[in-house]
Amino acid sequence: MKKSSLAINIGRIALSISLLSLFGAWWTQLSGSSFLGMSQQHLFSDATVLALIGIGGLLDGIIHKKEESK
Secondary structure, eight states, X not given: OOHHHHXXXXXXXXXXXXXXXXXXXXXXXXXXXXXXXXXXXXXXHHHHHHXXXXXXXXXXXXXXXXXXXX
């Protein structure tokens, strides 16, 4: 597997999990209870970090794809 494909897949997975974490945080805000044993603040923090990892993975994939095409 090429580095660009791997980085893009990691980015997509991280962004998908980030979105699920964000939905969980919104759910805890609406219901007032925890979601899978995690608090609202924890889920918002997880969503932020995973989104940054996902964006980094996608950018890394774009850079590697340009290098592989040369």
